[in-house]
Every structure is written in structure tokens, then in C-alpha cells.
Amino acid sequence: MRKLSICAALFSLALCSMLNADEQLSMNAADKAMYAEMLENNPAAMDVAEGEELFNSLIGQEAYAKVLGVSVKDLPKTIAGFPRLVKAAGKVVTLSQSLQMAMADRGQKVPKLESKEMVKMTAYVKSLANDLKTNIDVKANKQMEEMVVMGKRIFEERRGGRGLSCNSCHSADIIGSRLRMQELPDLGSPVTASASTWHAYRMTQSAMVSFDKRMQQCMKNALLAELPLGSKEMVALEVYVTNMGKGNTIQIPGLKR
Ligand code: HEC
Incomplete structure (x- = not known):
């Protein structure tokens, strides 16, 4: 019945045929054990740490705060509100784009959004708002x-x-x-x-x-x-x-x- 009602809601036969309410759960016991272990020790913590080094050497909190037009003290709560309008950009930008702006402002070569440096730096900067609530x-x-x-x-x-x-x-x-x-x-x-x-x-x-x-x-x-x-x-x-x-x-x- 559940499957039927979903299909009715979807009006899409292609998707309907992909749905199966009786299939097994997505994680087996071994996956679950691995998940629990990684929760203790998230492998991405290393990327965030690398992002911190990159950010501190390429931009730094003061220069970044200046681009956003806020004080260093207000950085975490400002970060928790992205995507947001950044005056210096004249438009709504993502956190990564605001980091690109800060790099351009410092006369640095601006890495692509999909580059590893950018992804790591953005993860670190977002982590400065950890434990705050998103306030977009x-x-x-x-x-x-x-x-x-x-x-x-x-x-x-x-x-x-x-x-x-x-x-x-x-x-x-x-x-x-x-x-x-x-x-x-x-x-x-x-x-x-x-x-x-x-x-x-x-x-x-x-x-x-x-x-x-x-x-x-x-x-x-x-x-x-x-x-x-x-x-x-x-x-x-x-x-x-x-x-x-x-x-x-x-x-x-x-x-x-
Ligand atoms: C055909 C169905 C389908 C469509 C269409 C679809 N998604 Fe998803 N999406 C999923 C499924 C299934 C997952 C969970 C996959 C998993 O557990 O790895 C998911 C996961 C996600 C997640 C990650 C959730 C998390 O764990 O935080 C995001 C974000 C997301 N989708 C956004 C979108 C956006 C935006 C679109 C439209 C551009 C979209 N999805 C279209 C099926 C779909």
C-alpha cells in the first residue's frame, strides 16, 4: 500500500519501478560498526586541519573578517548565516565564494570552487561556527x-x-x-x-x-x-x-x- 501511495504521489513510473519498500536496510552490521568507529574518529578531521593551515597562511581571520565587513569576534555567527549577501560582492554568495573574494582581495591566485584547497578551507571556516545553529x-x-x-x-x-x-x-x-x-x-x-x-x-x-x-x-x-x-x-x-x-x-x- 505504502509503495502504491508513493507512486501515486510521484506520477513517475520510472521512479516507481526503482522504489521497493521491502528491500533491506541500506547499512548492514559491518557498515554500522564502521560508521560507529568513524564517528569517534572522522577521517575528514584531517582535511579540516589542512584547511586550517591553508586558511591561516593564505587569508587569516582578520583579513577575512574585513572582506565580510564584520569583526573577528563576530565571524562564527556570520559564518553560520551563509549563503548571505556580502556587500563587497554586491550579491548573495556561498562561504566558498566569500573565501575566493578574500583571496582575490589579497592579490592571490584564486583556486576553483571544486579544488581540494577550496573544499578543505571552506570546511575549516564553516567549522568555526560548530555548535552554533544555522541562522540564514x-x-x-x-x-x-x-x-x-x-x-x-x-x-x-x-x-x-x-x-x-x-x-x-x-x-x-x-x-x-x-x-x-x-x-x-x-x-x-x-x-x-x-x-x-x-x-x-x-x-x-x-x-x-x-x-x-x-x-x-x-x-x-x-x-x-x-x-x-x-x-x-x-x-x-x-x-x-x-x-x-x-x-x-x-x-x-x-x-x-
Ligand atoms: C531519485 C530520487 C532523488 C532525487 C530526484 C534527488 N535526490 Fe537527493 N537524495 C536521494 C537519496 C536516496 C539520498 C540519500 C542517499 C544516501 O543515503 O546516500 C539523497 C540525499 C541527498 C542529500 C544528502 C542528505 C544528507 O545526508 O545530508 C542532499 C543534500 C540531497 N539529496 C539534495 C538533493 C537535491 C538538491 C536534489 C535536486 C537537485 C535531489 N537531492 C534530488 C534521492 C534523490
């Missing part, structure tokens, strides 16, 4: 208001070969059911807390992955054209999904299947 404010200004509307549209827009949207798998009426043995996660719930737990170590990839990259991976899996990192659309999507989980506690690096 989508009503703070006109730019944020526009971005959250755009992000919602992108989240709900059916695209690609299967005509799926993010919402096909992450809407309130389907989360908790399973797709190819994976539980469909409620991105904004305190349990999944997507926006506040990526950068995370992804066990299936044996690597630390950023939040925007994780969203791109879902696009790839669901045959939606991948939005480029740093594009206005991708930033808008990050605004929307972050706002779903507003108030969740930031814990970087996270640990994910």
Missing part, C-alpha cells in the same frame, strides 16, 4: 528574498530524462520511504540536517564532500543536468535547502553513508 535569514534583504524564491523553483522543477525534481524524492509526503535501499532523507530535519552537516566524510566515496557537490551528485544520479558550482542557480538552491534546516546545529565535518 532569507528575509534579510531583497537579494536573499529573490534567491530563496529561485531556489524553491529549482527544487521543485521537473527536469532531465526522468522528469524528476529534487522534490520528487525529498518532499514531505515521500521522505522516509526507500529508493534502491536508501532511505529518502528529509533534508531539513534535525536528524539529516543537511546544510549544517556538510562538509561531510562520505563513506561510499572515502572522501570529504562539500554540500553543493553533494547536491550535484543527486542531480547526476537522478539524470538532472548538473548545475555548475557557484552558478546563481546553485547558490539559490543552497539558500533554499539551507533555509529548510534553519536552526539545526552546525557540526563539521559530518559523517554520511
Whole structure:
């Protein structure tokens, strides 16, 4: 019955045939034991430590705070509110983009968003807000208001070969059911807390992955054209999904299947 109602909600035969409510759970006992061990000793902690070294040698807290127009003391709570409007950029930017700005400001070569340095540095800077709650404010200004509307549209827009949207798998009426043995996660719930737990170590990839990259991976899996990192659309999507989980506690690096 459950499967039927999900299919009715989806209107997508392709996705329906992939859903199987009776399949085994995604993690077996050995996986669970490994997960417990990694919780104690997250392999991505090393990446975050490398990110700290990079950040301190290339930018530093004072220079970074200056670019954001805040005091060093206010850095953690400012970081907890990304993506946000940064005056010096004149637009809503992600944390990584704000680090790129700080590097450009210091006359340094600006690494690509997908580069290892950038991913590590951003993870470290986000970890400065650990234990704070995400405080994104989508009503703070006109730019944020526009971005959250755009992000919602992108989240709900059916695209690609299967005509799926993010919402096909992450809407309130389907989360908790399973797709190819994976539980469909409620991105904004305190349990999944997507926006506040990526950068995370992804066990299936044996690597630390950023939040925007994780969203791109879902696009790839669901045959939606991948939005480029740093594009206005991708930033808008990050605004929307972050706002779903507003108030969740930031814990970087996270640990994910
Ligand atoms: C075909 C179904 C499907 C579609 C469409 C889909 N996702 Fe997912 N998504 C999943 C599944 C299943 C998982 C959990 C996978 C796992 O456990 O590794 C997931 C996980 C995620 C996560 C990580 C959750 C966590 O652990 O924090 C994010 C973020 C995410 N999706 C965002 C998106 C966005 C944004 C879109 C639209 C661009 C999208 N997804 C489209 C099925 C889908």
C-alpha cells in the first residue's frame, strides 16, 4: 500500500519501478560498526586541519573578517548565516565564494570552487561556527528574498530524462520511504540536517564532500543536468535547502553513508 501511495504521489513510473519498500536496510552490521568507529574518529578531521593551515597562511581571520565587513569576534555567527549577501560582492554568495573574494582581495591566485584547497578551507571556516545553529535569514534583504524564491523553483522543477525534481524524492509526503535501499532523507530535519552537516566524510566515496557537490551528485544520479558550482542557480538552491534546516546545529565535518 505504502509503495502504491508513493507512486501515486510521484506520477513517475520510472521512479516507481526503482522504489521497493521491502528491500533491506541500506547499512548492514559491518557498515554500522564502521560508521560507529568513524564517528569517534572522522577521517575528514584531517582535511579540516589542512584547511586550517591553508586558511591561516593564505587569508587569516582578520583579513577575512574585513572582506565580510564584520569583526573577528563576530565571524562564527556570520559564518553560520551563509549563503548571505556580502556587500563587497554586491550579491548573495556561498562561504566558498566569500573565501575566493578574500583571496582575490589579497592579490592571490584564486583556486576553483571544486579544488581540494577550496573544499578543505571552506570546511575549516564553516567549522568555526560548530555548535552554533544555522541562522540564514532569507528575509534579510531583497537579494536573499529573490534567491530563496529561485531556489524553491529549482527544487521543485521537473527536469532531465526522468522528469524528476529534487522534490520528487525529498518532499514531505515521500521522505522516509526507500529508493534502491536508501532511505529518502528529509533534508531539513534535525536528524539529516543537511546544510549544517556538510562538509561531510562520505563513506561510499572515502572522501570529504562539500554540500553543493553533494547536491550535484543527486542531480547526476537522478539524470538532472548538473548545475555548475557557484552558478546563481546553485547558490539559490543552497539558500533554499539551507533555509529548510534553519536552526539545526552546525557540526563539521559530518559523517554520511
Ligand atoms: C531519485 C530520487 C532523488 C532525487 C530526484 C534527488 N535526490 Fe537527493 N537524495 C536521494 C537519496 C536516496 C539520498 C540519500 C542517499 C544516501 O543515503 O546516500 C539523497 C540525499 C541527498 C542529500 C544528502 C542528505 C544528507 O545526508 O545530508 C542532499 C543534500 C540531497 N539529496 C539534495 C538533493 C537535491 C538538491 C536534489 C535536486 C537537485 C535531489 N537531492 C534530488 C534521492 C534523490
